[in-house]
Amino acid sequence: MPRIRHRYVFLRAFPEDVVLDKSDVWRAIQSSLQYLVGALGYADVNPYLVRMQKNWIVIRCNSEHVRKLIAAVTLIKDVGGKTLSLDVLKVSGTLRALLRKIKH
Amino acid sequence: MGKRKFVDFWIRPNDADALKEMCKRAFELGYSALVVEVPKNMSEGLESSFYEYGLEFYKKAVVSARTRGDVLEAAARLRHNYDVLTVHCLTRDAALVALRDGRVDTVAFRPNGFMAFDRHMLSVTRNPIELTLADATSDKATLQKIRALVQFINLKGLSVVFSSCASKPVEQKGPLEVACLLNVLGLNFERSLDALSSIPSNILARNRAKLSGKMLQEGVWLAED
Numbered sequence: 001m002p003r004i005r006h007r008y009v010f011l012r013a014f015p016e017d018v019v020l021d022k023s024d025v026w027r028a029i030q031s032s033l034q035y036l037v038g039a040l041g042y043a044d045v046n047p048y049l050v051r052m053q054k055n056w057i058v059i060r061c062n063s064e065h066v067r068k069l070i071a072a073v074t075l076i077k078d079v080g081g082k083t084l085s086l087d088v089l090k091v092s093g094t095l096r097a098l099l100r101k102i103k104h
Numbered sequence: 105m106g107k108r109k110f111v112d113f114w115i116r117p118n119d120a121d122a123l124k125e126m127c128k129r130a131f132e133l134g135y136s137a138l139v140v141e142v143p144k145n146m147s148e149g150l151e152s153s154f155y156e157y158g159l160e161f162y163k164k165a166v167v168s169a170r171t172r173g174d175v176l177e178a179a180a181r182l183r184h185n186y187d188v189l190t191v192h193c194l195t196r197d198a199a200l201v202a203l204r205d206g207r208v209d210t211v212a213f214r215p216n217g218f219m220a221f222d223r224h225m226l227s228v229t230r231n232p233i234e235l236t237l238a239d240a241t242s243d244k245a246t247l248q249k250i251r252a253l254v255q256f257i258n259l260k261g262l263s264v265v266f267s268s269c270a271s272k273p274v275e276q277k278g279p280l281e282v283a284c285l286l287n288v289l290g291l292n293f294e295r296s297l298d299a300l301s302s303i304p305s306n307i308l309a310r311n312r313a314k315l316s317g318k319m320l321q322e323g324v325w326l327a328e329d
Contacts, residue, residue: 014129014274035244036288067293070284074277075241085274087133088281 005063008098010090011073013055022052024080029059033072045069050095057086058098066091108297109136110279111304113210114164114190114236114267116141122272124153129273131157137308139164139188139267162187162308166212169198179207187311190234193218196225203229206322209307210234210265213253215246221256229262232303236269237282240289255290264291265307266299 013020026049033042045065051058061069073086092098112135117123123140130138137160142150154161165186167178175191175198182189192212193199199218202211203225212234213219235253239246257264266286270276279300286296313319318326 067284067287070281071288074237074281074285077241083274085277087278 006060006093007063007066008050008092008095009059009061009066009069009073009088010092010098010102011057011059011086012089013057013079014085014087016055018082018084019054020052020057021080022049025049025052025057025086028076028079029073032076033069036072036075037068041065041068045072058095060095063093108279108301109305110134110301111137111139111308112268112270112276113139113188113234113265113304114141114166114269115139115276116143116269116271118143118271120150120153123150124156125273126270126276127153127157127159129276131159133276133278135279136160137162137305139304139308141166160308162312164188164190166190166192168192168194168217169202170194172197172201174198175201175205175208179205183207184315187308187315196220196222200225200228203231206230209311212236215239215242215249219249219253221253226260226262232263232265232307233257234265234267236267237277237285238269238275240285251289254286258291258295263303264295264299265304266296267304 029047033045033047044062045068046062047069048060049057050060059069070088073088076086077083090098090101092101112130115126115138117126139162141164151161163186165182169175169178169191179189188209189207190210190212191202191208192214193202194217196218199211202208208231210232235250240250266282268276282300283293283296286299287293310319320326
């Protein structure tokens, strides 16, 4: 069985002063992904919330389907009743490289 | 190949403050030009917001057309006053004229108007089709219609422009995100990037040259000394 390659996607909320709730964000991403690509597409993308701070999130997904995840994030208009936009700042193959790029 | 220059081909701010915020956000997202549908109450002093962030500023007129006459009248009246002329077609008749008229830059297909394509329209199409992110995020039925159109565009090799149609900064999205959405809807990824960069840039360059008198007619340029 071939090794599964991942991509780590760094998302930041806009406006920046908004404070996100982990369960709300995860629910918004899951529902948007299922709305766009369905249950089978969701299984292909295989998203996983890796890390979250005040207004940023790191999501891991299958590397071949990272565009589906980004497209689903694009469709999100509100999270937990707050109108906001989740911007994709960086995409990387490892978490360490992603965080290093973000620090730079 | 050089770095792509991304253009948000349609924003419609409600006031000068919103425009300033949208300029800042567009700059942060990586756009280098914005095409603004300017409201009637704010026609002056707009350029300063753009210069502050190093963005190019273009004015756009959007006309809703129900008949053939509406399209022709709008093209004659507005062509020389705006950088971009977009026709939003409410009927098939209007769409047929708008798709082939050389004075029209893009033809917007939106859910509150005519949103289908047939063989005859395909045979006369000369202008790019414009789709918007605001419509794609509005509801499921519209997203399905946009998907059908995008797949048809990809199949027939038509020219497409994708814009945000945002009225607030929170509605603006980065070029990568929009290109990924178009790709998931069925357009080749390279063509998705073209829909945000080279196709709108070419329209803007051509129209600026025409308005400044450097281009006399399609393909006829004045030689510089």
